[in-house]
Amino acid sequence: MSGNLIDGKQVAARLRNDVAVAVKSLAVTPTLAVVLVGDDPASHVYVRNKIKFTRETGMNSVEQRLPADTSEDAVVETVRALNADPDVDGILVQLPLPDHINSNRVIAEIDPDKDVDGLTEVSAGRLLLGKSGLRPCTPTGCVILAKETLGDLTGKHCVVIGRSILVGKPTALLFLEQNCTVTIAHSRTENLSIVCRGADILIPAVGRPNMVKADWIKAGACVIDVGINRIEDASRKSGTRLVGDVDFAEAEPVAGAITPVPGGVGPMTIACLLRNTVLAACARRGLAVPDGLAI
Numbered sequence: 001m002s003g004n005l006i007d008g009k010q011v012a013a014r015l016r017n018d019v020a021v022a023v024k025s026l027a028v029t030p031t032l033a034v035v036l037v038g039d040d041p042a043s044h045v046y047v048r049n050k051i052k053f054t055r056e057t058g059m060n061s062v063e064q065r066l067p068a069d070t071s072e073d074a075v076v077e078t079v080r081a082l083n084a085d086p087d088v089d090g091i092l093v094q095l096p097l098p099d100h101i102n103s104n105r106v107i108a109e110i111d112p113d114k115d116v117d118g119l120t121e122v123s124a125g126r127l128l129l130g131k132s133g134l135r136p137c138t139p140t141g142c143v144i145l146a147k148e149t150l151g152d153l154t155g156k157h158c159v160v161i162g163r164s165i166l167v168g169k170p171t172a173l174l175f176l177e178q179n180c181t182v183t184i185a186h187s188r189t190e191n192l193s194i195v196c197r198g199a200d201i202l203i204p205a206v207g208r209p210n211m212v213k214a215d216w217i218k219a220g221a222c223v224i225d226v227g228i229n230r231i232e233d234a235s236r237k238s239g240t241r242l243v244g245d246v247d248f249a250e251a252e253p254v255a256g257a258i259t260p261v262p263g264g265v266g267p268m269t270i271a272c273l274l275r276n277t278v279l280a281a282c283a284r285r286g287l288a289v290p291d292g293l294a295i
């Protein structure tokens with residue numbers, strides 16, 4: 001790996017180890033429940049990794065796999081049953097849900113104290129108001145990688161491209177909490193490349209392969225690429241490969257530090273999900289948060 005690569009895989013492995021140590025120190029074994037509706041193969045990979053790492057860190061993993069034609073009411077009932085189960089500490093509903101299901105209604109059913117994705121109105125409100133609560137995983141992973149690279153983030157100009165509920169908006173708020181000067185760019189932003197070139201920390205979260213070019217990046221900037229895009233690649237056995245939103249080959253020589261895809265933010269998302277499960281278990285059960293889980 002070249003000198004300016006941010007090794008998300010390694011940082012995530014370290015965080016998972018901290019989670020495993022924390023789990024051992026607890027009198028209880030935290031449980032993470034995943035609700036998966038339908039048969040999207042990409043989701044299956046993600047869920048398989050979550051299950052594997054949940055067990056590897058010493059926690060219990062519960063899966064609710066429902067067929068794609070499950071009714072909205074049935075998904076809501078599944079969430080309610082997990083809310084009511086005192087052994088379940090974290091609930092993750094894999095998005096996107098099939099088109100016939102209103103995901104807002106399903107997410108609104110999640111007990112905020114078990115909301116390890118940080119997606120409920122209560123979690124979002126706590127984040128906005130600066131109160132303690134469960135923070136979204138991918139944004140938390142981005143903050144950890146930025147701090148790992150730059151140390152204190154105070155005063156840095158952070159440009160987030162994207163304003164989704166899952167990634168862009170909470171990412172902007174978490175970097176604001178780190179005393180960054182934050183710009184949120186999106187599909188209606190004018191002069192996007194110039195806005196991006198002002199960033200000390202650039203965080204594309206769009207879903208467009210190779211969108212961010214070398215001349216969008218200030219020399220020496222820290223680039224944290226959230227995008228995960230599957231593109232065709234005839235040279236691969238699978239016929240496809242994963243790329244981010246950044247044109248990596250162009251950007252890497254300009255950036256001071258940059259995350260690869262895969263091996264950047266993705267593994268951090270899962271590690272932060274596990275961390276949130278421990279935090280939820282401690283809060284729900286009135287236990288002190290073990291050392292080593294602070295950011």
Ligand SMILES: NC(=O)C1=CN([C@@H]2O[C@H](COP(=O)(O)OP(=O)(O)OC[C@H]3O[C@@H](n4cnc5c(N)ncnc54)[C@H](OP(=O)(O)O)[C@@H]3O)[C@@H](O)[C@H]2O)C=CC1
Nearest residue numbers: 138162163164167186187205206207226227228265266269
């Ligand atoms: N690494 C990880 O762990 C994770 C990665 N992802 C990946 O991150 C990416 C974003 O995910 P998500 O936020 O859910 O996606 P959404 O589609 O919900 O949001 C995309 C955002 O990008 C903006 N956008 C779209 N086109 C442009 C453009 N041409 N210029 C500037 N902004 C644009 C949209 O703006 P507008 O609001 O104006 O439409 C929107 O705010 C995807 O590739 C996804 O796969 C997602 C979750 C976790």
Ligand SMILES: Nc1nc(=O)c2c([nH]1)NC[C@@H]1CN(c3ccc(C(=O)N[C@@H](CCC(=O)O)C(=O)O)cc3)C=[N+]21
Nearest residue numbers: 045046093094095096117228262263264266267269270
């Ligand atoms: N409620 C909900 N919460 C989410 O956080 C959520 C979601 N729904 N729906 C889908 C997106 C996507 N997402 C990923 C997380 C990790 C990897 C990941 O670990 N990627 C590896 C590689 C994976 C591979 O090789 O296929 C990497 O980037 O290195 C990918 C994608 C979470 N999401």
Ligand SMILES: [Mg+2]
Nearest residue numbers: 023024026028
């Ligand atoms: Mg224990």
